[in-house]
Amino acid sequence: MNELHTFLATVWFVLLGIIIALYVLLEGCDLGVSILSLLAYKPALxxxxxxxxxxxxxxxxxxxxxxxxxxxxxxxxxxxxxxxTLYIPLILLLGGLLMRRAGFASGSLLAAVAQGLILGELMGSMSGGLTPFTLVVSLGVVSGYALLGASSLLNHPHGSIKTLAKRWAMAFAVGALATLVTVLLWIPAIHPYLSTRWQHPATVVLLGGLLLAVLLVSIALLRSLRGHGRYSPLKWSLTLFLLTFTGLAASLYPDIIPGHLGLEQAAASSKTLIFMSFGVGLLLPLLLAYNGFQYLLFNKSSEQKN
Structure with missing residues (x-):
């Protein structure tokens, strides 16, 4: 029974990670473009x-x-x-999303900052207050979203926007990569036990492979922003996000909140996890279809305007 519970908890941990990754990858460009609009110097732009x-x-x-x-x-x-513990950044996240729905670009920035604070707390001390670590993580999240937004704007039909987007993309790429390196070096100091866990042979191979992939993708991203490389900056930016998220989840497993809760300790009963599988299994295809329909409408609308 314990083996079944461990298996089910791991499956739901992976599924939760996939759902969050889908949100970040699908919403990241929209949030990023909205954040970048705060930097635009002309009202028309x-x-x-x-x-x-x-x-x-x-x-x-x-x-x-x-x-x-x-x-x-x-x-x-x-x-x-x-x-x-995190009710304040959660309230800020909700407020940012509501402001965004009302048409305020600052809502996107607030939502990104709040997401960074939440992520920083989950990886950090869970103190519920601002710390240098949570601020650095929040800066990294904002930079990452801005990078995705700028990368997507490189396909914009207007030349002035593309020129600005290239400048923004390079600046935020450097900022995102700098904060990523800082966070990777900082986490073991917050949770010393992770250093021992990361020395396990299987973990060394997995995390070493992911770090190498992140390094190669980062180089490819910077090359593509300079006008070189095979793929567009947006593809490399999305890949970098996905690799970083995967590496984070893999390095923290089997904890769901490092230093506070293990996966099995936090998971519901096996019967609950099995019952939930049916509901979420039906819901996922519907959400994917709805997302696809929305993007189809967006592409058709963009083609008509151009």
């Missing part, structure tokens, strides 16, 4: 950028709602601890 973003936000945010539902059902202990 700001208007164009805001028109370009937010077309698929409603569909993308459903993944965030689903992630909250999965956390509540599959890992209720972790859900309670997060809600109790």
């Amino acid at each position: 700001r208007h164009q950028l805001r028109e370009y973003s937010g077309r698929t936000g409603q569909a993308n945010e459903l993944w965030l709602v689903l992630a909250g539902g999965v956390l509540f059902g599959a890992f209720p202990t972790a859900y309670t601890l997060i809600l109790h």
